[in-house]
Amino acid sequence: EAGVVQSPRYKIIEKKQPVAFWCNPISGHNTLYWYRQNLGQGPELLIRYENEEAVDDSQLPKDRFSAERLKGVDSTLKIQPAELGDSAVYLCASREGGAGYTEAFFGQGTRLTVV
Amino acid sequence: DQQVKQNSPSLSVQEGRISILNCDYTNSMFDYFLWYKKYPAEGPTFLISISSIKDKNEDGRFTVFLNKSAKHLSLHIVPSQPGDSAVYFCAASALQYNQGGKLIFGQGTELSVKP
Numbered sequence: 001e002a003g004v005v006q007s008p009r010y011k012i013i014e015k016k017q018p019v020a021f022w023c024n025p026i027s028g029h030n031t032l033y034w035y036r037q038n039l040g041q042g043p044e045l046l047i048r049y050e051n052e053e054a055v056d057d058s059q060l061p062k063d064r065f066s067a068e069r070l071k072g073v074d075s076t077l078k079i080q081p082a083e084l085g086d087s088a089v090y091l092c093a094s095r096e097g098g099a100g101y102t103e104a105f106f107g108q109g110t111r112l113t114v115v
Numbered sequence: 116d117q118q119v120k121q122n123s124p125s126l127s128v129q130e131g132r133i134s135i136l137n138c139d140y141t142n143s144m145f146d147y148f149l150w151y152k153k154y155p156a157e158g159p160t161f162l163i164s165i166s167s168i169k170d171k172n173e174d175g176r177f178t179v180f181l182n183k184s185a186k187h188l189s190l191h192i193v194p195s196q197p198g199d200s201a202v203y204f205c206a207a208s209a210l211q212y213n214q215g216g217k218l219i220f221g222q223g224t225e226l227s228v229k230p
Binding site: 095 | 119121124147149151156157158159160161164166204206210216217218219220221222223
């Protein structure tokens with residue numbers, strides 16, 4: 001079974017430019033997460049989807065970040081315009097969802113460098 | 116407010132000995148705890164989990180202990196192998212409450228197992 005797929009793996013952009021990340025979760029997983037990981041830190045949640053509904057986006061900087069999960073499957077995270085402080089690894093994860101005790105599976109991440 | 120804390124940024128052990136990684140949490144609503152392992156340039160991979168109704172879970176060389184009264188959990192690796200060298204993240208979730216599947220991560224502990 002394929003895991004969580006993210007693209008691109010690496011992205012270098014100039015500040016003030018837009019950038020987008022794509023995630024394909026594991027088939028059948030209802031819960032999808034976007035995390036940001038800064039160097040030397042743990043992943044920090046940006047947004048969580050249950051199917052196509054964003055149920056937790058309290059830590060998403062909504063002035064420049066946006067996300068969507070069309071049809072409850074693939075998801076896109078966008079930054080516009082990017083700032084130097086946005087340089088980080090952006091991780092997508094998915095989970096079966098529901099109340100059961102199941103783990104989340106992560107993709108390999110997208111390393112963003114803003115110059 | 117750091118709800119999940121890993122106070123040791125690094126740990127070095129000799130091959131064949133026991134590795135003990137610690138994690139503390141502050142939110143008493145957390146009822147599901149997970150450990151992830153992360154190699155450089157890869158996403159976190161699930162290692163082992165424990166629900167709050169248990170105080171121990173074992174999987175091969177890996178054992179997680181949960182002390183709810185102290186709000187503390189630990190991961191034991193016995194015997195440690197050089198391939199275990201990675202960054203280990205503790206994560207917590209409050210599945211039974213309105214937090215749903217929100218996963219909160221600690222800062223990570225970098226384990227180095229020396230031959």
